[in-house]
Every structure is written in C-alpha cells, then in structure tokens.
Amino acid sequence: MKEWLPFLFVAWIIICSGSQHFRIYNSFFTNMFLLALAILYYLKKRVIMRANFITFLIILLYGGISTVYGVCIHGLRFNRNSFIIFCISCFALLILQSNMTKSDFKKKYIFFMTFETIISLVCFILVVYLDYSNLPGYYERIVPYTHQPGHNIVYLTPYYTMGWFSLNGFFKRNAGMFWEPGAHAVYIIIAILFAFSGALDGLKPKVRMLIVGILFLGVLSTKSTTGYMALALSFIFQILHSPQKWNTRKNLIIIMGVIWGIIFVALFSGVFDKLIYRSGSFGTRMNDTVSGLSVAFQNVFLGKGMFVAVSEELQKLNVIYISNGLVSLMIGIGVPMTVVYLALLHTGIKRLFQASGVALCCVELIFLLFMCSESLCTYPIFLSLLFLWRNESNETGLLLVKSRLYQQHRGMS
Numbered sequence: 001m002k003e004w005l006p007f008l009f010v011a012w013i014i015i016c017s018g019s020q021h022f023r024i025y026n027s028f029f030t031n032m033f034l035l036a037l038a039i040l041y042y043l044k045k046r047v048i049m050r051a052n053f054i055t056f057l058i059i060l061l062y063g064g065i066s067t068v069y070g071v072c073i074h075g076l077r078f079n080r081n082s083f084i085i086f087c088i089s090c091f092a093l094l095i096l097q098s099n100m101t102k103s104d105f106k107k108k109y110i111f112f113m114t115f116e117t118i119i120s121l122v123c124f125i126l127v128v129y130l131d132y133s134n135l136p137g138y139y140e141r142i143v144p145y146t147h148q149p150g151h152n153i154v155y156l157t158p159y160y161t162m163g164w165f166s167l168n169g170f171f172k173r174n175a176g177m178f179w180e181p182g183a184h185a186v187y188i189i190i191a192i193l194f195a196f197s198g199a200l201d202g203l204k205p206k207v208r209m210l211i212v213g214i215l216f217l218g219v220l221s222t223k224s225t226t227g228y229m230a231l232a233l234s235f236i237f238q239i240l241h242s243p244q245k246w247n248t249r250k251n252l253i254i255i256m257g258v259i260w261g262i263i264f265v266a267l268f269s270g271v272f273d274k275l276i277y278r279s280g281s282f283g284t285r286m287n288d289t290v291s292g293l294s295v296a297f298q299n300v301f302l303g304k305g306m307f308v309a310v311s312e313e314l315q316k317l318n319v320i321y322i323s324n325g326l327v328s329l330m331i332g333i334g335v336p337m338t339v340v341y342l343a344l345l346h347t348g349i350k351r352l353f354q355a356s357g358v359a360l361c362c363v364e365l366i367f368l369l370f371m372c373s374e375s376l377c378t379y380p381i382f383l384s385l386l387f388l389w390r391n392e393s394n395e396t397g398l399l400l401v402k403s404r405l406y407q408q409h410r411g412m413s
Helices: 004-015 020-024 027-045 050-073 080-099 102-129 181-199 205-222 225-241 249-268 271-276 280-299 311-315 325-353 357-373 380-386 403-412
Strands: 139-142 153-156 161-164
Touching: 004 027, 004 080, 004 102, 004 380, 020 027, 020 153, 027 080, 050 080, 050 325, 080 380, 102 181, 102 205, 102 325, 181 205, 181 225, 181 325, 181 357, 205 225, 225 357, 280 311, 280 325, 280 357, 325 357, 325 380
Parallel strands: none
Antiparallel strands: 139 153, 153 161
C-alpha cells in the first residue's frame, strides 16, 4: 500500500481530535472523510482484530443504552451529532488499530505534529510579533455563545486559530490549528512523550534533537499552564523511562536545566499568575469543575446519559462549555463507569508507552492533567487507548479477512 494513505489516516485522526476549522465548524465533511479513509484502509487490508471488534461493540452498546436512559428517564434531548461523530471515530480506530502497529502510529503522529508545529510557529511569529493578520484563508465566524458585541467572533484559518471571544481580537499565544492554546499543548506533549518512549530511535541523534526542539518551542509558545507542567513532567518521564541514557552528570545537568528553564519561562510569561491569583483560565476551570461535579452527583451511578444535551443545566451554574473532560464524562456515564474508563486508560497508556513504576505514574499524571483541563475523553486520540494495536494481540481469530491476506498479516506481525 502506498505510504500516503496510512499517514493521511493518522493525520486526519489528529485533525478530528480538535481542529477548530475542521472538527468544530466543518464536522460533517471532516467525519465523512474520516469514514471514507477508514473504509478505503479496510478494503486495502481487510483485517479486523476480534478484541477490537468486541471493544467497539461494547462501547456502542453501552453508549446506546446510556443515551436511551438519559432521554427516557431524564427527558433530556438526544445529541444526534455527537453520537454519529463518536460512532465514526470508534469505527475508524477499529480499522486503523487492527492494521497498524503502535510504533508506526507514533512515528506518523510525531511527524505530522512536527509539521503542524512548524506552521503554527511561523503563523504565531507573524500574527503576534509582526502584527500580520492577513494569513491565507483567514476568515471570521460568529458563534452563538454570547451576544455581547465583539465577544462572539472566532478569528481563524483552516490551519491556525488566531483568537476568539475578545474585543482585543487575537491570542498572544499559539493555538495552532486547535480550538485553544492549551489543547495545542496537549497534542504536542503527546508527540514529545512518543519521542521519549523510543519512537524515533531509528533516526540520527541530531534529527531526533531537532524534532524534539521544534516540539519544545511549540509548547513554550502556547503559554499554557497545563502545557508547562506536562512538559516538565515529560522530561522527568524521559529520565525515569531511560535511566541508562541519563546516568552521567553532564546529561542530568542538561535535563534539570531544561526543567528549571521551563519554570523560569512560566514565571515571566504570566502562566503562574493564573495559579497564584486564580484568575483567567484557572478560575474558569475551577468553576467548571465544581459546578460540573454538582451536576454529576445528581446521578452518581448511571449519569445523565452519554449522548444527551446537559448544557441547559450547566448554564444555570454559569458554565457555557465545560472544560473539565473527566467531570463531563462523569455527568454522562456516572462515576462507576468513569472509573472503568480510567482503568482501561491505565492499561492503554502502559502498553503504548511501555512504561512501569514511577515512569508510568508520570505519564498517567500528564494525561490526568489533560483530561481535567480539556474535554478530551471521547476524542479519537484518547479513545485509541481503549483499543489494541496490531502487534499487541496473538489472537488467531481475525474477522472479515481472506486467507491470503490473513497469512500476509501474520507474516508482518
């Protein structure tokens, strides 16, 4: 198979995980294209792993039952768009992960995010430091969140989000193609974690350092509190995951210098002000968390329903869009199933990063920070942690596969 198809598939999974232009404002086209890529990829490979197929059916079955419960018992409105997007995302992951190894996925993920970060850094410099706003493809979109003049406009291009909801116009931070800078930091940090877990070991050291350096600058340009904390934890993970590489005083001094450098930049960029004075995004997320938990505890065991609209209840508590993804999940499926989700996430992280002990705890803390600061739990990249990759199962019962292709598949595993 030509290399462009699997790379495009991975790239589109990332785009469907948070692009402001594609996922949010052009969701129908974006998800139909993802569905087409999944079908085309399946027709080329014709392999579906039994374990992934069962996981797919269980997720959709529980999601359907939970939604019926929310609509029939609580009288909430069925969110059809969210349900369709979720189903397409799970189907795409079923096909992708049954046919691609985790090492291939991590490499393609890193290369795409490096490319995206380079573009975002160029746009960031042009918009913030050179005061150039006429980027190719620039447009403005009015959104219904608020009717206050100047606070209901999003400024963006298909590849770079410039700002939203402010009379001041553009961000002074790098949001990349995502909906806000913090989300951009999340996906860059995941690429860094992949690199630190050995995904780039086949490349020359200088190339690896260049890629990590670009991603590092990308995170710094987001000026995200979560991003900075996760970046420092990422370098700690690097030490714990590969201690043999950092057993010299010189290397240890270098990496500790990087960590203290991150803290220094955070101090002088206003990032820590949000923590100290509990203002800005920190205050918003704190209110989202407290208000969201009050709604979640109304139905602790079963939740409100997975694909139902609870925005009216949240708006009564001054929450327009809940930013705490973990609390949002609790509202939808209840506390017990959220614990099950976290247990499955633990297993997926352990497999994907091949970590254990304190190193594993470090990565899990990073993902917990992500989920508590952004609504990411049901986005494709996070859902992928619930499925197996092609080389993670020794099962012989593969579904929907011709014998010749099956033998080829076993030979590649």
